[in-house]
Amino acid sequence: MIVLQRWLVSVTGLAFGLYHAVLGTIMLLDGKDHKPFYVIAALTIYVLVLVASVTLYAPMRLPWFQAWANLVAVFAVPLLMQFQLSQEQKGGYGTWYVAAMATLLAVTAIRQYKFLAWLGLAVLYVEVLVWGGVGFLVNSGLIGALLFVVAATGLSIGLESTAQATELFTEEAKLTAAKSAATSAARFERQSRAQEALRGALPTLRNIVSRGGQLLKNEKIEALLLEAQLRDAISGGDVIDALVRDAALEARRRGIEVTIRDEGGLEGCDLLELETIRFEVVSVLNRTTSGRVVVRAPKGEKWRLSIVVAQSGSESPDEFLKLGTRL
Numbered sequence: 001m002i003v004l005q006r007w008l009v010s011v012t013g014l015a016f017g018l019y020h021a022v023l024g025t026i027m028l029l030d031g032k033d034h035k036p037f038y039v040i041a042a043l044t045i046y047v048l049v050l051v052a053s054v055t056l057y058a059p060m061r062l063p064w065f066q067a068w069a070n071l072v073a074v075f076a077v078p079l080l081m082q083f084q085l086s087q088e089q090k091g092g093y094g095t096w097y098v099a100a101m102a103t104l105l106a107v108t109a110i111r112q113y114k115f116l117a118w119l120g121l122a123v124l125y126v127e128v129l130v131w132g133g134v135g136f137l138v139n140s141g142l143i144g145a146l147l148f149v150v151a152a153t154g155l156s157i158g159l160e161s162t163a164q165a166t167e168l169f170t171e172e173a174k175l176t177a178a179k180s181a182a183t184s185a186a187r188f189e190r191q192s193r194a195q196e197a198l199r200g201a202l203p204t205l206r207n208i209v210s211r212g213g214q215l216l217k218n219e220k221i222e223a224l225l226l227e228a229q230l231r232d233a234i235s236g237g238d239v240i241d242a243l244v245r246d247a248a249l250e251a252r253r254r255g256i257e258v259t260i261r262d263e264g265g266l267e268g269c270d271l272l273e274l275e276t277i278r279f280e281v282v283s284v285l286n287r288t289t290s291g292r293v294v295v296r297a298p299k300g301e302k303w304r305l306s307i308v309v310a311q312s313g314s315e316s317p318d319e320f321l322k323l324g325t326r327l
Protein backbone atom coordinates (compact mmCIF):
# COMPACT_ATOMS: atom_id res chain seq x y z
CA MET A 1 0.00 0.00 0.00
CA ILE A 2 1.29 3.43 -0.92
CA VAL A 3 0.76 5.94 1.90
CA LEU A 4 1.11 9.65 1.11
CA GLN A 5 2.16 12.00 3.88
CA ARG A 6 -0.41 14.69 4.61
CA TRP A 7 2.17 17.47 4.29
CA LEU A 8 3.17 16.27 0.82
CA VAL A 9 -0.44 16.27 -0.40
CA SER A 10 -1.00 19.72 1.13
CA VAL A 11 2.13 21.21 -0.41
CA THR A 12 1.31 19.76 -3.83
CA GLY A 13 -2.28 21.00 -3.75
CA LEU A 14 -1.22 24.40 -2.44
CA ALA A 15 1.44 24.78 -5.13
CA PHE A 16 -1.09 23.94 -7.85
CA GLY A 17 -3.60 26.42 -6.43
CA LEU A 18 -1.07 29.21 -6.02
CA TYR A 19 -0.06 28.85 -9.67
CA HIS A 20 -3.29 30.65 -10.59
CA ALA A 21 -2.44 33.40 -8.12
CA VAL A 22 0.91 33.77 -9.87
CA LEU A 23 -0.92 34.31 -13.15
CA GLY A 24 -3.08 36.94 -11.46
CA THR A 25 0.05 38.61 -10.08
CA ILE A 26 1.59 38.71 -13.57
CA MET A 27 -1.57 40.39 -14.80
CA LEU A 28 -1.33 42.87 -11.93
CA LEU A 29 2.27 43.72 -12.74
CA ASP A 30 1.42 44.08 -16.41
CA GLY A 31 -0.57 47.18 -15.47
CA LYS A 32 -2.79 47.44 -18.55
CA ASP A 33 -6.34 48.78 -18.32
CA HIS A 34 -7.22 47.52 -14.88
CA LYS A 35 -7.49 48.83 -11.37
CA PRO A 36 -4.81 47.31 -9.10
CA PHE A 37 -6.92 47.57 -5.94
CA TYR A 38 -9.56 45.14 -7.23
CA VAL A 39 -6.97 42.66 -8.52
CA ILE A 40 -5.11 42.75 -5.18
CA ALA A 41 -8.39 42.24 -3.29
CA ALA A 42 -9.33 39.28 -5.51
CA LEU A 43 -5.85 37.71 -5.13
CA THR A 44 -5.87 38.22 -1.35
CA ILE A 45 -9.29 36.62 -0.90
CA TYR A 46 -8.34 33.67 -3.08
CA VAL A 47 -4.98 33.01 -1.42
CA LEU A 48 -6.43 33.27 2.09
CA VAL A 49 -9.30 30.83 1.55
CA LEU A 50 -7.09 28.45 -0.46
CA VAL A 51 -4.33 28.27 2.17
CA ALA A 52 -6.91 27.84 4.95
CA SER A 53 -8.80 25.10 3.08
CA VAL A 54 -5.68 23.14 2.19
CA THR A 55 -3.49 23.44 5.29
CA LEU A 56 -5.33 24.50 8.45
CA TYR A 57 -7.71 21.65 9.29
CA ALA A 58 -6.64 18.12 10.15
CA PRO A 59 -9.97 16.27 9.61
CA MET A 60 -10.97 15.43 6.06
CA ARG A 61 -14.20 17.42 6.38
CA LEU A 62 -13.78 21.19 6.41
CA PRO A 63 -15.47 23.22 9.15
CA TRP A 64 -18.77 24.55 7.88
CA PHE A 65 -17.67 28.18 8.13
CA GLN A 66 -14.65 27.54 5.90
CA ALA A 67 -16.75 25.77 3.28
CA TRP A 68 -19.17 28.71 3.20
CA ALA A 69 -16.23 31.16 3.08
CA ASN A 70 -15.07 29.34 -0.05
CA LEU A 71 -18.52 29.81 -1.60
CA VAL A 72 -18.47 33.52 -0.76
CA ALA A 73 -15.01 33.78 -2.37
CA VAL A 74 -16.35 32.12 -5.55
CA PHE A 75 -19.06 34.77 -5.62
CA ALA A 76 -16.80 37.74 -4.82
CA VAL A 77 -13.56 37.12 -6.76
CA PRO A 78 -15.12 36.99 -10.28
CA LEU A 79 -17.10 40.15 -9.55
CA LEU A 80 -13.97 41.98 -8.40
CA MET A 81 -12.13 40.96 -11.55
CA GLN A 82 -14.96 41.58 -14.00
CA PHE A 83 -15.74 44.97 -12.49
CA GLN A 84 -12.54 46.43 -13.86
CA LEU A 85 -11.80 44.20 -16.90
CA SER A 86 -12.82 45.25 -20.35
CA GLN A 87 -14.32 42.88 -22.91
CA GLU A 88 -11.00 43.01 -24.75
CA GLN A 89 -9.31 41.38 -21.75
CA LYS A 90 -11.31 38.18 -21.92
CA GLY A 91 -8.31 36.12 -22.93
CA GLY A 92 -4.82 35.72 -21.53
CA TYR A 93 -4.13 36.08 -17.82
CA GLY A 94 -7.30 38.12 -17.31
CA THR A 95 -9.36 34.99 -16.65
CA TRP A 96 -6.96 33.42 -14.16
CA TYR A 97 -9.76 33.60 -11.60
CA VAL A 98 -11.88 30.98 -13.44
CA ALA A 99 -9.25 28.26 -13.00
CA ALA A 100 -8.55 29.55 -9.48
CA MET A 101 -12.21 29.25 -8.47
CA ALA A 102 -12.37 25.79 -10.05
CA THR A 103 -9.40 24.76 -7.91
CA LEU A 104 -11.06 26.14 -4.77
CA LEU A 105 -14.30 24.34 -5.59
CA ALA A 106 -12.40 21.09 -6.17
CA VAL A 107 -10.79 21.40 -2.74
CA THR A 108 -14.23 22.08 -1.23
CA ALA A 109 -15.69 18.98 -2.91
CA ILE A 110 -12.79 16.73 -1.89
CA ARG A 111 -13.13 17.89 1.69
CA GLN A 112 -16.72 16.64 1.92
CA TYR A 113 -18.81 19.62 0.76
CA LYS A 114 -19.87 18.40 -2.66
CA PHE A 115 -23.19 20.27 -2.69
CA LEU A 116 -21.53 23.62 -1.95
CA ALA A 117 -18.92 22.89 -4.62
CA TRP A 118 -21.59 22.35 -7.27
CA LEU A 119 -23.52 25.38 -6.07
CA GLY A 120 -20.35 27.43 -6.38
CA LEU A 121 -19.77 26.08 -9.89
CA ALA A 122 -23.27 27.20 -10.89
CA VAL A 123 -22.55 30.67 -9.45
CA LEU A 124 -19.27 30.81 -11.38
CA TYR A 125 -20.98 29.82 -14.64
CA VAL A 126 -23.65 32.49 -14.21
CA GLU A 127 -21.12 35.22 -13.40
CA VAL A 128 -18.78 34.42 -16.28
CA LEU A 129 -21.46 33.87 -18.94
CA VAL A 130 -23.39 36.99 -17.96
CA TRP A 131 -20.20 39.01 -18.24
CA GLY A 132 -18.65 37.38 -21.31
CA GLY A 133 -21.60 35.87 -23.12
CA VAL A 134 -22.25 32.29 -24.27
CA GLY A 135 -19.57 32.62 -26.93
CA PHE A 136 -17.02 33.02 -24.14
CA LEU A 137 -17.80 29.52 -22.80
CA VAL A 138 -14.98 27.75 -24.63
CA ASN A 139 -12.21 30.29 -24.01
CA SER A 140 -13.11 31.10 -20.42
CA GLY A 141 -12.00 27.81 -18.86
CA LEU A 142 -15.49 26.96 -17.63
CA ILE A 143 -15.44 23.56 -19.35
CA GLY A 144 -12.21 22.72 -17.55
CA ALA A 145 -13.75 23.95 -14.31
CA LEU A 146 -16.68 21.56 -14.79
CA LEU A 147 -14.37 18.62 -15.43
CA PHE A 148 -12.28 19.58 -12.42
CA VAL A 149 -15.27 19.61 -10.07
CA VAL A 150 -16.58 16.34 -11.53
CA ALA A 151 -13.21 14.67 -10.88
CA ALA A 152 -13.04 16.13 -7.36
CA THR A 153 -16.56 14.87 -6.61
CA GLY A 154 -15.61 11.36 -7.73
CA LEU A 155 -12.48 11.49 -5.59
CA SER A 156 -14.52 12.70 -2.61
CA ILE A 157 -16.94 9.79 -2.98
CA GLY A 158 -14.02 7.38 -3.20
CA LEU A 159 -12.43 8.85 -0.07
CA GLU A 160 -15.72 8.59 1.82
CA SER A 161 -16.07 4.95 0.82
CA THR A 162 -12.48 4.25 1.84
CA ALA A 163 -12.92 6.02 5.17
CA GLN A 164 -16.09 4.03 5.92
CA ALA A 165 -14.39 0.77 4.98
CA THR A 166 -11.39 1.66 7.14
CA GLU A 167 -13.62 2.54 10.08
CA LEU A 168 -15.55 -0.71 9.69
CA PHE A 169 -12.32 -2.71 9.46
CA THR A 170 -10.96 -0.95 12.56
CA GLU A 171 -14.12 -1.71 14.55
CA GLU A 172 -14.06 -5.34 13.44
CA ALA A 173 -10.38 -5.57 14.37
CA LYS A 174 -11.14 -4.14 17.82
CA LEU A 175 -14.00 -6.60 18.34
CA THR A 176 -11.83 -9.49 17.19
CA ALA A 177 -9.03 -8.43 19.51
CA ALA A 178 -11.47 -8.05 22.40
CA LYS A 179 -12.98 -11.49 21.76
CA SER A 180 -9.52 -13.01 21.43
CA ALA A 181 -8.43 -11.41 24.70
CA ALA A 182 -11.60 -12.62 26.44
CA THR A 183 -11.13 -16.13 25.07
CA SER A 184 -7.48 -16.16 26.15
CA ALA A 185 -8.42 -14.90 29.60
CA ALA A 186 -11.14 -17.54 29.96
CA ARG A 187 -8.76 -20.27 28.79
CA PHE A 188 -6.10 -19.10 31.24
CA GLU A 189 -8.66 -19.06 34.06
CA ARG A 190 -9.78 -22.61 33.24
CA GLN A 191 -6.17 -23.80 33.11
CA SER A 192 -5.48 -22.13 36.45
CA ARG A 193 -8.51 -23.82 38.04
CA ALA A 194 -7.48 -27.20 36.65
CA GLN A 195 -3.91 -26.76 37.92
CA GLU A 196 -5.20 -25.65 41.30
CA ALA A 197 -7.44 -28.73 41.47
CA LEU A 198 -4.55 -30.98 40.54
CA ARG A 199 -2.33 -29.42 43.17
CA GLY A 200 -5.06 -29.99 45.76
CA ALA A 201 -5.39 -33.61 44.64
CA LEU A 202 -1.70 -34.45 44.88
CA PRO A 203 -1.69 -35.36 48.62
CA THR A 204 -4.62 -37.74 48.16
CA LEU A 205 -3.08 -39.27 45.04
CA ARG A 206 0.23 -39.81 46.85
CA ASN A 207 -1.64 -41.43 49.73
CA ILE A 208 -3.44 -43.79 47.32
CA VAL A 209 -0.14 -44.77 45.68
CA SER A 210 1.71 -45.24 48.96
CA ARG A 211 -1.05 -47.50 50.31
CA GLY A 212 -1.49 -49.47 47.13
CA GLY A 213 -5.09 -48.36 46.76
CA GLN A 214 -6.09 -49.85 50.12
CA LEU A 215 -8.25 -47.03 51.50
CA LEU A 216 -10.69 -46.82 54.32
CA LYS A 217 -14.38 -46.30 53.51
CA ASN A 218 -14.36 -42.59 54.29
CA GLU A 219 -11.10 -42.19 52.32
CA LYS A 220 -12.70 -43.86 49.30
CA ILE A 221 -15.60 -41.42 49.54
CA GLU A 222 -13.20 -38.47 49.65
CA ALA A 223 -11.29 -39.90 46.69
CA LEU A 224 -14.50 -40.17 44.68
CA LEU A 225 -15.40 -36.59 45.59
CA LEU A 226 -11.94 -35.48 44.56
CA GLU A 227 -12.32 -37.29 41.22
CA ALA A 228 -15.63 -35.50 40.65
CA GLN A 229 -14.02 -32.13 41.41
CA LEU A 230 -11.24 -32.84 38.90
CA ARG A 231 -13.86 -33.76 36.32
CA ASP A 232 -15.68 -30.46 37.00
CA ALA A 233 -12.44 -28.51 36.60
CA ILE A 234 -11.87 -30.12 33.20
CA SER A 235 -15.38 -30.20 31.74
CA GLY A 236 -17.09 -27.45 33.74
CA GLY A 237 -15.41 -24.59 31.87
CA ASP A 238 -16.88 -21.16 32.61
CA VAL A 239 -19.68 -22.61 34.75
CA ILE A 240 -17.24 -23.35 37.54
CA ASP A 241 -16.12 -20.83 40.12
CA ALA A 242 -15.36 -21.21 43.82
CA LEU A 243 -19.02 -20.98 44.87
CA VAL A 244 -20.25 -23.48 42.26
CA ARG A 245 -17.40 -25.85 43.10
CA ASP A 246 -18.20 -25.77 46.82
CA ALA A 247 -21.96 -26.12 46.23
CA ALA A 248 -21.36 -29.15 43.96
CA LEU A 249 -19.10 -30.72 46.59
CA GLU A 250 -21.69 -30.30 49.36
CA ALA A 251 -24.44 -31.68 47.10
CA ARG A 252 -22.36 -34.77 46.38
CA ARG A 253 -21.73 -35.22 50.12
CA ARG A 254 -25.53 -35.37 50.49
CA GLY A 255 -25.59 -38.19 47.96
CA ILE A 256 -26.70 -36.16 44.92
CA GLU A 257 -25.25 -37.05 41.54
CA VAL A 258 -23.92 -33.82 39.97
CA THR A 259 -22.81 -33.40 36.36
CA ILE A 260 -21.46 -30.08 35.09
CA ARG A 261 -20.50 -29.57 31.43
CA ASP A 262 -19.63 -26.41 29.54
CA GLU A 263 -19.95 -27.12 25.80
CA GLY A 264 -19.37 -23.52 24.71
CA GLY A 265 -22.72 -22.04 25.62
CA LEU A 266 -21.18 -19.33 27.79
CA GLU A 267 -18.87 -17.93 25.13
CA GLY A 268 -19.34 -14.18 24.77
CA CYS A 269 -21.35 -13.99 27.98
CA ASP A 270 -20.76 -10.74 29.88
CA LEU A 271 -19.62 -10.88 33.48
CA LEU A 272 -22.91 -9.76 35.03
CA GLU A 273 -24.95 -12.39 33.18
CA LEU A 274 -22.34 -15.06 33.95
CA GLU A 275 -22.45 -14.28 37.66
CA THR A 276 -26.26 -14.39 37.59
CA ILE A 277 -26.20 -17.81 35.93
CA ARG A 278 -23.64 -19.15 38.41
CA PHE A 279 -25.73 -17.83 41.32
CA GLU A 280 -28.75 -19.76 40.03
CA VAL A 281 -26.66 -22.94 39.68
CA VAL A 282 -25.51 -22.59 43.30
CA SER A 283 -29.09 -21.96 44.42
CA VAL A 284 -30.37 -25.12 42.70
CA LEU A 285 -27.52 -27.26 44.07
CA ASN A 286 -28.10 -25.98 47.60
CA ARG A 287 -31.85 -26.65 47.64
CA THR A 288 -31.74 -30.10 46.00
CA THR A 289 -31.96 -32.88 48.58
CA SER A 290 -31.91 -36.01 46.43
CA GLY A 291 -31.61 -37.40 42.92
CA ARG A 292 -29.33 -35.93 40.28
CA VAL A 293 -28.52 -32.49 38.92
CA VAL A 294 -27.28 -32.00 35.36
CA VAL A 295 -25.86 -28.56 34.56
CA ARG A 296 -25.13 -28.08 30.88
CA ALA A 297 -24.10 -25.06 28.78
CA PRO A 298 -24.92 -26.20 25.23
CA LYS A 299 -23.66 -24.50 22.08
CA GLY A 300 -26.17 -23.55 19.41
CA GLU A 301 -29.25 -23.28 21.63
CA LYS A 302 -31.30 -20.15 22.30
CA TRP A 303 -30.40 -20.36 26.00
CA ARG A 304 -26.95 -20.32 27.54
CA LEU A 305 -27.31 -22.90 30.28
CA SER A 306 -29.84 -25.51 31.39
CA ILE A 307 -30.31 -27.16 34.76
CA VAL A 308 -32.19 -30.45 35.10
CA VAL A 309 -33.09 -31.83 38.51
CA ALA A 310 -34.54 -35.34 38.47
CA GLN A 311 -34.98 -38.35 40.72
CA SER A 312 -33.37 -41.68 39.85
CA GLY A 313 -35.71 -43.73 37.67
CA SER A 314 -38.09 -40.81 37.09
CA GLU A 315 -39.11 -40.07 33.49
CA SER A 316 -39.94 -36.41 34.12
CA PRO A 317 -37.64 -33.89 35.84
CA ASP A 318 -38.48 -32.12 39.05
CA GLU A 319 -37.00 -28.93 37.60
CA PHE A 320 -35.90 -27.88 34.12
CA LEU A 321 -34.46 -24.39 33.98
CA LYS A 322 -33.15 -22.54 30.93
CA LEU A 323 -30.96 -19.59 31.86
CA GLY A 324 -29.60 -16.73 29.78
CA THR A 325 -30.58 -15.62 26.30
CA ARG A 326 -28.26 -15.90 23.33
CA LEU A 327 -28.50 -12.95 20.94
